[in-house]
Amino acid sequence: MLDLFQLYLKLVGARVRGQMQYRVSFALAGAGQAAATVVEFGAIAVVFSRVPRIGGWTLWEVALLYALAETSFATAELVGSALDDFQRRISEGTFDRVLTRPLGTFFQVVAEDLELRRLGRVLQGVVVLALALGNLHVEWTIAKLIVLLVSIAAGIAIFLSIFVLAAAFCFWTVEGKEATHVFSYGGVTLVDYPLDIYADWLRRFATFVLPLGFVSYYPALFLLDRPDPLGLPDWTRLLSPIAALALGACAYFGWCIGVRHYQSTGS
Amino acid sequence: MDVFGLYLAVARMSFRRQLAYRTANLAGLTTNAFFGYMRAALFIALFGASTQTTISGYDLQAAASYTWVTQALIMLVNLWGWWDIEATIRTGDVVTDLARPFSYLGYWLARDYGRAAYFALFRGLPGLLIGQLTFAGGLRWPANAGAWMALLASLILAVSISFAWRFLLNVSAFWTTDARGIGGITGALVMFLGGFVVPLRFFPDWLQPVLMNLPFAGIIQIPTDIFIGQLSGVEALQAIAVQAVWALALLGLAQITVLFAVRRVSLQGG
Numbered sequence: 001m002l003d004l005f006q007l008y009l010k011l012v013g014a015r016v017r018g019q020m021q022y023r024v025s026f027a028l029a030g031a032g033q034a035a036a037t038v039v040e041f042g043a044i045a046v047v048f049s050r051v052p053r054i055g056g057w058t059l060w061e062v063a064l065l066y067a068l069a070e071t072s073f074a075t076a077e078l079v080g081s082a083l084d085d086f087q088r089r090i091s092e093g094t095f096d097r098v099l100t101r102p103l104g105t106f107f108q109v110v111a112e113d114l115e116l117r118r119l120g121r122v123l124q125g126v127v128v129l130a131l132a133l134g135n136l137h138v139e140w141t142i143a144k145l146i147v148l149l150v151s152i153a154a155g156i157a158i159f160l161s162i163f164v165l166a167a168a169f170c171f172w173t174v175e176g177k178e179a180t181h182v183f184s185y186g187g188v189t190l191v192d193y194p195l196d197i198y199a200d201w202l203r204r205f206a207t208f209v210l211p212l213g214f215v216s217y218y219p220a221l222f223l224l225d226r227p228d229p230l231g232l233p234d235w236t237r238l239l240s241p242i243a244a245l246a247l248g249a250c251a252y253f254g255w256c257i258g259v260r261h262y263q264s265t266g267s
Numbered sequence: 268m269d270v271f272g273l274y275l276a277v278a279r280m281s282f283r284r285q286l287a288y289r290t291a292n293l294a295g296l297t298t299n300a301f302f303g304y305m306r307a308a309l310f311i312a313l314f315g316a317s318t319q320t321t322i323s324g325y326d327l328q329a330a331a332s333y334t335w336v337t338q339a340l341i342m343l344v345n346l347w348g349w350w351d352i353e354a355t356i357r358t359g360d361v362v363t364d365l366a367r368p369f370s371y372l373g374y375w376l377a378r379d380y381g382r383a384a385y386f387a388l389f390r391g392l393p394g395l396l397i398g399q400l401t402f403a404g405g406l407r408w409p410a411n412a413g414a415w416m417a418l419l420a421s422l423i424l425a426v427s428i429s430f431a432w433r434f435l436l437n438v439s440a441f442w443t444t445d446a447r448g449i450g451g452i453t454g455a456l457v458m459f460l461g462g463f464v465v466p467l468r469f470f471p472d473w474l475q476p477v478l479m480n481l482p483f484a485g486i487i488q489i490p491t492d493i494f495i496g497q498l499s500g501v502e503a504l505q506a507i508a509v510q511a512v513w514a515l516a517l518l519g520l521a522q523i524t525v526l527f528a529v530r531r532v533s534l535q536g537g
Contacts, residue, residue, distance in 0.1 A: 024445055025445050032452040040464065047465055049469070050323055051313055053316055054313055197311075202308070
């Protein structure tokens with residue numbers, strides 16, 4: 001396990017050094033990532049300049065949801081850099097190479113790339129998180145601090161699992177990849193805002209089927225001592241790690257089945 | 268062969284090229300529709316929690332229609348990264364394109380219109396129909412023949428402005444290796460300042476006259492407002508005039524840039 005981690009650092013380190021050879025490109029791309037997401041938060045601020053609340057939530061409460069979702073998503077996107085372009089590996093047949101090497105397929109794919117420019121988005125999420133917490137007067141307890149940290153970790157795992165499932169989807173079709181954006185990009189946008197503004201079917205889906213609510217909504221209810229309009233018992237809002245583990249297991253099996261299903265392009 | 272017929276043929280080929288990607292289009296439509304639904308839900312919540320019946324001049328139906336129309340416009344004006352020309356500059360294939368006996372800018376513009384026509388029919392229209400079916404009460408469509416005509420003119424100009432903007436970003440690759448980096452930053456700004464993320468009317472009142480007269484409003488906000496009837500009559504004509512000025516200015520700038528770029532290619536020895 002330790003060996004694998006060292007190998008990961010070595011492989012990814014080479015990638016990162018390569019990217020740093022083009023400093024201006026790197027800086028521009030990082031700034032682009034940050035700008036793209038600053039604009040998203042700017043949009044929330046613009047909406048709140050016209051209305052005081054969205055479904056009972058104030059600006060900084062929504063900012064907390066947004067920051068939890070963005071930080072988790074961006075970190076998962078950074079670690080899973082090689083996954084969103086995965087359809088290319090399938091259509092070009094380069095996945096064959098992975099199968100011939102004496103290491104796990106998933107490890108090899110993930111260790112293939114780490115796009116450091118994506119740190120721009122992570123940074124933006126962390127800054128908004130600090131701003132939101134600074135403005136919210138949360139009554140801090142040890143339990144809340146733990147829930148905050150654990151829910152970010154769980155959020156990262158949830159989004160990473162979605163990326164893995166989306167990549168595994170490419171073993172069946174490479175053309176339909178964009179539909180998986182509903183769950184990845186759509187997923188993070190969904191939980192940027194409070195789940196209770198959506199229709200019942202969508203709330204239930206984001207709680208029981210694809211547990212996106214556990215990235216931001218349920219942990220935020222706990223941090224802010226808010227009752228759940230959906231009427232779930234209070235302990236359910238602490239289930240982020242369980243949700244992450246369950247989805248992680250699905251991603252693991254999805255990947256394994258996908259690899260077994262894989263047929264090369266044949267060229 | 269007359270020049271117009273040539274460009275028409277280029278546009279038709281570009282249209283047909285897109286027809287090959289049926290599954291990809293269906294997948295993209297799914298994503299666009301989900302985002303339309305989600306963004307509309309946000310506006311429903313905004314109006315549900317508020318005692319106001321209009322926010323910045325938009326009532327609920329207008330706001331929900333705004334989200335679906337902007338989603339339908341995404342591929343029409345190609346808001347995501349488009350680097351077809353930049354790729355030819357990297358590989359050097361651009362030399363062949365520049366040597367062809369017709370306008371380089373006109374060739375790419377015709378291609379873009381073919382592409383846009385495809386996405387109007389096979390991405391935009393189905394997306395709007397999904398919006399019509401899922402939003403209770405339906406969307407607000409152009410009210411009369413005049414509004415449809417205005418919309419058509421506005422869309423044609425929106426594609427031109429968007430194309431000229433993307434063209435300029437692409438050919439900047441003649442001078443810098445960072446065209447895509449610059450594009451990444453400006454891409455987000457175009458979406459924001461163009462009124463894709465939030466309607467420009469939600470922005471501070473003093474800022475609106477500025478934003479409505481920038482080229483970016485001409486890519487998204489103006490055609491959207493004409494579609495949902497927020498801009499009509501003389502106001503609509505004025506907005507279309509603003510679009511026309513930007514389209515001409517940016518296409519002119521693009522043409523001048525091509526002249527300089529050609530010189531640069533020959534300097535490097537082709």
